[in-house]
Amino acid sequence: MSTLVLGIESSCDETGVALVRTREHGVPELLAHALHTQVAMHADYGGVVPELASRDHIRRVIPLANHVLAQAGQALAAIDVIAYTRGPGLAGALLVGAGVACALGAALGKPVLGVHHLEGHLLSPFLSADPPEFPFVALLVSGGHTQLMRVDGVGRYQLLGETIDDAAGEAFDKSAKLLGLGYPGGPALARLAEFGDDTAYKLPRPLLHSGNLDFSFAGLKTAVLTQAKKFEGAPCEQMRADLAASTQAAIVEVLVKKSLAALKATGLKRLVVAGGVGANARLRAALNAACAQRGVRVHYPELHLCTDNGAMIALAAAMRVQAGIEAPNTDYAFDVKPR
Ligand code: KG4
Ligand code: ZN
Secondary structure (H helix, E strand, O other): OOOEEEEEEOOOOEEEEEEEEOOOOOOOEEEEEEEEEOHHHHHOOOOOOHHHHHHHHHHHHHHHHHHHHHHHOOOHHHOOEEEEEEEOOOHHHHHHHHHHHHHHHHHHOOOEEEEEHHHHHHHHHHHOOOOOOOOEEEEEEOOOOEEEEEEEEOOEEEEEEEEOOOOHHHHHHHHHHHOOOOOOHHHHHHHHHOOOOOOOOOOOOOOOOOOOOOEOOHHHHHHHHHHHHHOOOOOOHHHHHHHHHHHHHHHHHHHHHHHHHHHHHHOOOEEEEEOHHHHOHHHHHHHHHHHHHOOOEEEOOOHHHOOOOHHHHHHHHHHHHHOOOOOOEOOOOOOOOOO
16 A cells, blocks of 8 residues: 655745555655745845745645645545654745645644655655665765665664765855855855866865774865955956866865765765755766776766755655554644754
8 A cells, every 4th residue: 555645845945745655565756846936135234134034934835735735636634644844944944835835734634754864865766766765874975974884784883984164065055155146155165166277275184094984174165265355355266267277176076085085985886965055066977987987886866855845854764654663643843853
């Protein structure tokens, strides 16, 4: 028997809703998904304004759910489980998804399931045309997290290393800001970097030779700031592009070397890359080249599912239910865990 799962993501600045159906065998099927991005709304402020984010999630979530149901040709009453992002994320934004999920659940008499946002990212490559198989090493690189994990199955995650300060996405975003680029900084910095020389500036690769699998990106941001200050307020376009390229190269080199070290330490021959930074073309190219040389297979989410979306939340819930790890509940005493 299959289970129809509605997933709601509202942890930050994207409202995502999706419908996923479990299958007797194999990965659940994505029936429909819809996303509303708040990027344009926050752009004027140079970053996400939590209060505005919550208000916009409230406006968008029900119309998106209706859209997804219509797209999949499903009635509201056909939903078996309603999943929402429990955290981490912005408290007010999370409460919108949790509140709507529990209200829907209570009205329909259907159970709900809170999902860890990072587990959503981690499992998102299972929706790609080339899904991974367990076990694998996962490189999770988002705006708030940078982690290496050993993954042996759904819910069987062993942390191998993580950032001791800034996340990789944060390093992209903060460096972008120093370069006068708008929000979101990662994609903007990557675009500018295409015109630059990535060897122009010598930037630090913190913890590259630390002997463990931890990361540190705070020093990089300081080095970028020091360089940017030397531009004296009026950098030429080429200098900015060179600094962007050098910054991206530093982040990419650390992520690639540490991923290879994790593969070596575990003896595994499969790497899964997930989270917003996983959309970075240079990172993908560098990982593909390094892994091909070592006979390691790399898996990514579809590009449009790299950043936050509802499909990964519905999927993670469906896989947890399918694996018998967690039963959805009818308490409707929704809890969110911002941190
Ligand atoms: O996973 P995500 O959408 O949200 C979090 O859970 O944090 O990741 C967002 C992060 C941001 O820091 C953004 O700048 C970064 O991913 N990002 C990128 C690219 N696309 C998104 N960083 C570098 N290159 C990209 N193409
Ligand atoms: Zn995310």
